[in-house]
Amino acid sequence: MEIPFTVEARPDTGLENPKLGMWLFLASEVMLFGALFSSYILLRTGASSWPIQSQEVNVVVGTVNTMILITSSVTMVMAWASLKMDNFKNFRIYLMSTIFLALVFLIVKIFWEYIPKFHHGHYPSTNTFYALYYTMTGLHGLHILGGILINAYFLIPGSKMWKKDRKRFTNRIELAGLYWHFVDLVWIFLFPTLYLL
């Protein structure tokens, strides 16, 4: 049985079903991260003392990772744009770049942030700041990992669809892109919240 409205818009919503589904999912993600930001504000406001965050975390590493994620957002949108321009070769280059940058982000996070902090005895149990820092960046890191898996699927086994149904495959990449840009958006708020303020 063929699934309806995967590439053409539904007359009542004006949207393809997968796109509507993705935006509903992203709205639920907004609530998930929103709850954590709310917890951060409440716990910080209610705390009798709070560490100077820029002295606890590595601002340079955070800035580098911000640049990496922003760059990966451009490569992701260019992967989709390449498909729209019927250029499958460029699509692969851009998607591979996105995956590579995501991996670099995680490697920097683990080896230049988490491990040095563990060596200094800074664990989630150390204080409220570190509990929030590890929870928020950890959850974001899991989302990065999810993005890597999704994009790797579309790079290798999932790309077979390009030969059979180009429009549907292009739509899938657009949705993967929406998810990836959302992960970037979360980091744009996480960076000043946990590193600079």
Added chain:
Amino acid sequence: MTTTTTTAKDVKKHSRVYFTVFGVLALLTVLTVAVASLELAVGIGIGVALTIAVLKVSLVASFFMHLISEKKLIFIILIFAVLFIMALIFLPLSDALTNVGTKNVP
């Protein structure tokens, strides 16, 4: 810019916009770090950092996520999400700020 309406020619034109947006995002990131190092008053520092973050998020959502040319239904979904977030942040915060300076009674 949605998949149903965009042509290859449009996308080629938009590609230049994507790189321009990237340049602006990179500049705003540097600006955020520079402003944070100025050691402004806490309130002003938070205000500036959040304003830059909102600007960056708007650019990513508008151009990379194509929200600038999206259908009304998506905006309705997002308005609900933003309203719930505001409630989640400001309702407990207003209570917390009311109780600042008061001692907890066991």
